[in-house]
Amino acid sequence: MMNNPLLHFSGLPQFDQIRPEHVTPAIEQLLTESQALLDRLLADSAEPTWENFVHPLDDAEEKLSRAWSQVSHTNAVVNTPELREAYNTNLTKLTAFYADLSQNEALYAKFKQIRASAAFEGYSATRKKIIENELRDFRLGGAELPTDKKARFKEIQEELSALSSKFEENVMDSTDAFALYVEDASRLSGIPEDAKHAARDAAEKDGKQGWKFTLHFPSYMPVLQYADDRKLREQLYFAYATRASEFGKPELDNTGLIAQILKLRQEAAQLLGYANYAEESLVTKMAQSPAQVMDFLLSLAQRARPFAERDMAELREYAQRLGLDEMDAWDVAYVSEKLREERYAFSDQEVKQYFPEHMALQGLFRVISTLYGVEVRKSQAPVWHSDVGFYEIVDRAGQLIGQFYIDLYARDKKRGGAWMDEAITRRRKAHGIETPVAYLTCNFSAPVGGKPALFTHDEVITLFHEFGHGLHHLLTKVEEYGVSGIKGVEWDAVELPSQFMENFCWEWDVLQHMTAHVDTGAPLPRSLYEKMVSAKNFQAGMQTLRQIEFALFDMRLHCEFDPNGAKSALDLLLEVRDEVAVVFPPAYNRFPNNFTHIFAGGYAAGYYSYKWAEVLSADAFSLFEENGVLSEETGHRFWSEILAQGGSRPALESFVAFRGREPTLDALLRHNGMVEMTA
Template sequence: MPQSTPAYHALLAQSALPSFSDFAVELIEPALDELLSRNRKNIAELLANFEQQTPTWQTLIAPMEEWDDALNNFWSPVSHLNGVKNSDALRDVYNACLPKLTEYSTEMGQNQALFAAYQQLANSEQFASLNTAQQKTINNALRDFTLSGIALEGEAKQRFAAIKKRQADLGTQFSNNVLDATHGWYKHIEDVSELAGVPDTALAMYQQLAEAKELSGYVISLDIPAYLPAMQYADNAALREELYRAYNTRASELGMALTGDGKQWDNSALIDETLKLRQELAQLLGFNNYAERSLATKMAESCEQVLGFLNDLAEHSFGVAQQDFAELQAFAKQQGAAQVNAWDVPYYSEKLRLAKYDLSQEQLRPYFPADKVIAGMFATVKRLFAIDIEEQQSFDSWHDDARLFSIKKDGQLIAQFYLDIFARQHKRGGAWMADCRVRRIKQNGELQLPVAFLTCNFSQPTADTPSLLTHNEVTTLFHEFGHGLHHMLTQIDCASVSGINGVAWDAVELPSQFLENWCWEKEAIAIISGHYQTGDTLPDELLEKMLAARNFQSGMQMMRQIEFSLFDFSLHMQSDNSQSAQEVLSQVRKKTAVYPTPEFNRFQNGFSHIFAGGYAAGYYSYKWAEVLSADAFSRFEEEGIFNTETGESFLANILTMGGSKEPMELFEAFRGRKPTTDALLRHSGIVA
């Protein structure tokens, strides 16, 4: 009898889009095992050939890319589901698979025969005839072999592999603790008078959250769309303090929980172990500290350069931030507040914004229904980059909220993306873009088109109103779409430098922050706004107030980002881990904070960017790339924000090029010179 095909083979089919309904939890691990086993066998056979012949692009890189891509096409939907449809069963499988992937990755990075083959190709006559993207692919790979410990031997090599495996576990555990701590506490309120000051849109959301938990009254969760309106508008200071404490002690020894004591999700020990392991890893590779190791793949050239950059921004911004806070204190005093605590800052800031500019985020919400913003965003990029975006009505999905769109240029399909924008239970907070498929030429000569996941956490529509976005949420959506365009509009055909791949981490935020600028331009706002009841675009009067309020407390906001960046970088510059994360953060705050932070604040325990994301010793990248994006946008300010030639130049020099060239080279090709901080300081209202 012929053997039947294992059920998990459906997960390994190399289709243009993932078949989410095939991803049954119990099939994921056996599918991964088969894929890794298949790849190992293929690579061993491939390397045996090079004992007799010199490797070429076609005989070495093309097949390696094919096998790496098969792994990515399988794992990216699994990773996505773990973020947007988390369950105990999926989490267990995900946690079981992660060490296998890490082990495989370390094994490949330390494969001497594979390294020798890449080296041989780099030194061969063929190398000079390869195109820029192909050469960059090989040079990046050689650099990454070094960073994977290819030169290590014996015990050091084994230790490196053990550290990588443990680091993957720690990152996942950190992320899970933050998710569980966020959903492990909420505030249930029966009496609406306790919510005086809170806008109707938020009250409707709180009722919906209560209904979902089969409770009467109102529920405020620690998800940002629910937490923020209470902090900004609730007149009840005791409620604000309670929410602030719950949010800012998440995943710490002081954490709050409705069942258990909240300590079950404490990330403190994970942070300590993560830092020790990063330092040990850096030293194994010959770096003094992990910050140096981090910069090996970035635009910034040295730790001194990064610190100089941050301190220079701080020097320009600190005085402005102090003025911002002094103004807030004086205003709060007029309102009868004896002092301004950390949990009072969002509340009095919102009141001050209203008093100064007669404007609140809530007034703007009705003009930004999610569907109108999305359609307007698509119209904006059509004018900039001559692309058309169409929604696909039927596709295999993971949730009813998810939507699928196609991007066409000159009538040709060039990319697709999934959009999942609403907050819900079992979905990780925040907003992010991830790749699902990478543009590349397959071995059979076919072009694989890029596909992206775009995920946000905005408030759900209610029975009476569509999902209405604050202007801050509009900029978040544009930000993630900017990342998506970088990934999807690439014209590079080598997977490892196609789209966002191979782009230096401190340059990867350039397209995302760049696209945010259109959220502030009158011409663009006419396209992205439309009152959900009347269809009227944002009135000039409100727009003028919004523009006037754009740099409200920009000094404080700038210093907050610098605080996070300096904390992250200083933490990873320690070569002996003599100071705890809390001690480093307290020291940084002495230099950067304009108002005191409560002793109980455990911000670091929820700082997923650096402990569970890719931003370790790289959080400064946001500000670094903001300099690039502000300077890039200043060319549009000079030539017209919808100037088609300028848009074409940005598309050609930045978006299509992926990671095929050094970011500074691409930036100079677009801007005609090196970047300066002038535009950023001007846009932020810090320097006139």
């Protein structure tokens, strides 16, 4: 057992050695050890203290968390049937273990004893916050429920865990299952050369003629955005919009899972004494109530609506100029790109040539170095795929601060989207500080035709966004496990550092140092940059309403919707669209069936967080606009008051400490060009 790589905790994960057969023995051993520790701690009659009680629990939790993060991460990025089976088998065991833990009255009593002790008053603010969080989480875990309700609550947690995993698998499998092979070159008119090159390579790998298009974003989006063949756009749009629905394989249809998940969430919330799941979800967030969230979203929708209606009217008028009397959902991206090219005299494709991967990364690292006085440098570690890079962040004295893996390209058997996750969390141990390690994952186009990978400006923004999450984890100065990095940060504030980073992607002082044309090496021309900035808020009204549509749907689904009623989740989405949308997809669109954020990704009754945190991030960035966009002094203040604090204090306190006041909407509206309507 000693040679099981998942039980190796003295250094970086051994990704080159992890196999599916390691998962069960490692998780079972760690669960057995954790249970033995728990039994010993609960049998100890000595008064519980931080040192004799909380610290050993953290040690056990850290080991289990580290081992499992390697399993869940590889399951998401190099999925195989064997790994998936091992993941799901052990997910059930872990869910049951944590459900038991959160309902353990003796354990709860020990934490209450610490809270009531004289020593508690002498604890640091960080330790006090951890104890308060623990007590809250016991209540949310059902520790105060009567025995019969505890059993049912635990059953629900286990069922929800399995259903969420299955939901995500169905989306991944239905995305991977689709392939469209095109042999007629005339159908590819308008599609950029690099996208065609990638499609031809993909077809060749399958031993087929022509070009292969898939539902992975780097393959799908260029077709929707550029293909002159309307039928081709429609084919791909239909396949994408109906993933994991009744239009595909019955075993991959998420419709029934949605209904089950919503019923179980509602039942669990009511067992705990909440009216609905949204109320329960907001206990750990900044927002106070579902009503407050919906008021926030609707007031933002009201501000955005005139801009969105203007955007849509312009688009319809332009579609007619292109000969499209009816503009359908598969035409919107195409018409938008054509209108933007005409209005601003540039295309995404033109800009993309200036962002080869090495320049984009170099520019990102330069921003970090300038703001925080640190250096990012290439390093070595075992990885899960040859695409993966590994880096370290060091201070001016060369002292290690943190490390991260970066996995940028889309591929089969890899979950879609972009995310950051924790590999190792910063904390103080007997031997000193354990430095944090992060995973940064995206789904961009891989290099083709002997050229480096080229990123669209939107992809550069995504890269900066995920790195913002990474910095929140890596630059923490908290030394206690429970609130280190992003741990313990309210969910609706966790997007602040990530959205904050996006702002730098629009600054000339940043972009001029991170661009080099892939063929000529020339930097981004100032004239093209100015066109990009002019186009920055192109369709901002439409995009804002789209996010509000998703957020309102999510909140109402978990607040007002009756999961046992006759109405479906899709029916509710149509009602929300009628209220706030200006874009109406076709009736066959099954967006809820692949909305992994809320059914498999932790954003349930929390999708509003993107807009909520955008208010915070825009307002935070406005201080940089006042003091100098790359001001090291303001950067260090942002680090010390927001990034360094982790979850050790309420996010609003951290924001006020940085900004000197509570947040306002003004900067967000200004950044989105929604300050005033012009005639």
